[in-house]
Amino acid sequence: MMQYQIIPVTEFQENCSIIWCESTNEAAIVDPGGEAELLKKAVEKLALKVTKILLTHGHLDHVGAAKELADFYQVNIYGPQQEDKFLLDILPQQCVQFGFPFTAAFEPDTWLNDGEIVKVGDIVFDVIHCPGHTPGHVVFINKADKIAFVGDVLFNNSIGRTDFPRGNHLDLITSIKNKLFPLGDDIRFVPGHGPMSTFGYERMNNPYLV
Numbered sequence: 722m723m724q725y726q727i728i729p730v731t732e733f734q735e736n737c738s739i740i741w742c743e744s745t746n747e748a749a750i751v752d753p754g755g756e757a758e759l760l761k762k763a764v765e766k767l768a769l770k771v772t773k774i775l776l777t778h779g780h781l782d783h784v785g786a787a788k789e790l791a792d793f794y795q796v797n798i799y800g801p802q803q804e805d806k807f808l809l810d811i812l813p814q815q816c817v818q819f820g821f822p823f824t825a826a827f828e829p830d831t832w833l834n835d836g837e838i839v840k841v842g843d844i845v846f847d848v849i850h851c852p853g854h855t856p857g858h859v860v861f862i863n864k865a866d867k868i869a870f871v872g873d874v875l876f877n878n879s880i881g882r883t884d885f886p887r888g889n890h891l892d893l894i895t896s897i898k899n900k901l902f903p904l905g906d907d908i909r910f911v912p913g914h915g916p917m918s919t920f921g922y923e924r925m926n927n928p929y930l931v
Contacts, residue, residue, distance in 0.1 A: 722742075722743045723742060723863055723865075724740070725868070726763065727911060728760060728763055730755045730759065731754055731755040733754065733782040735752065736915075737760060738911055739763060740844070745842030746769055748764065749771065749772065750764075750774050751776075751861065751911075752775070755785040755822070760790065761790070771794040772796055775798075775799050776799070776800040776801050777870065777871070777872025778854065779806070779808030779855060780885070781819060781824065782821075788825065797829075797831060798827075799833055800831075800833040800859050801855070802852075802856075803832040803857060804857035805855050805857030806832075808855060808857075808886075809829075812825065833859050835848065844863055847861070848861060849900050849901070851896035852889065852896060853874065853881060853893020853894070853895070853897075854882060854885070856889070858872055858896075860872065860900075868911070869920075872913045873913040875901065875918075876913070876915055876918075877923070878928065880893060881913075897923075906920055906922075906924065907919060
């Protein structure tokens with residue numbers, strides 16, 4: 722069974738999630754946007770073995786500590802989809818633009834594509850390519866535990882911005898309605914910022930989608 726802890730990091734308060742498999746104690750860190758030392762302490766307190774870093778998309782506030790943590794734990798970075806390469810290539814410029822500590826450009830060890838799976842211990846995550854907020858955005862969903870980590874695609878009563886480079890509003894709405902909502906109303910999701918919700922609640926109540 723999967724367990725998780727959500728840790729908001731940096732002044733942007735993005736949700737970084739530590740997820741782990743109870744039976745193996747193996748863990749992954751999803752979207753470590755910054756504050757690497759805080760995340761290391763959380764992992765240590767939970768006594769977990771980090772085996773992967775997972776990224777939903779290439780924006781600085783979701784990847785800022787990814788390379789540092791991957792190097793520290795000697796693990797690979799998975800995701801996003803390769804269309805977000807341009808964002809990872811300009812991380813140093815993003816740091817200057819947003820006043821973040823310097824982050825060097827990097828590439829993940831594995832780009833992810835729609836329909837692939839990622840395992841963390843005995844937990845299986847389906848990878849869903851959900852472009853719109855960024856062209857290479859992916860979502861990780863654990864169907865067994867009915868929980869998804871959706872990055873900046875969907876929020877509680879809101880949706881991801883599409884005014885960044887290569888954002889596309891129509892693609893975003895299509896991703897949400899055609900790829901996420903059909904997975905079931907009872908799927909809980911952890912957004913990139915803010916409180917959790919369910920696909921069912923957002924399908925019925927989200928003012929940007931009804």
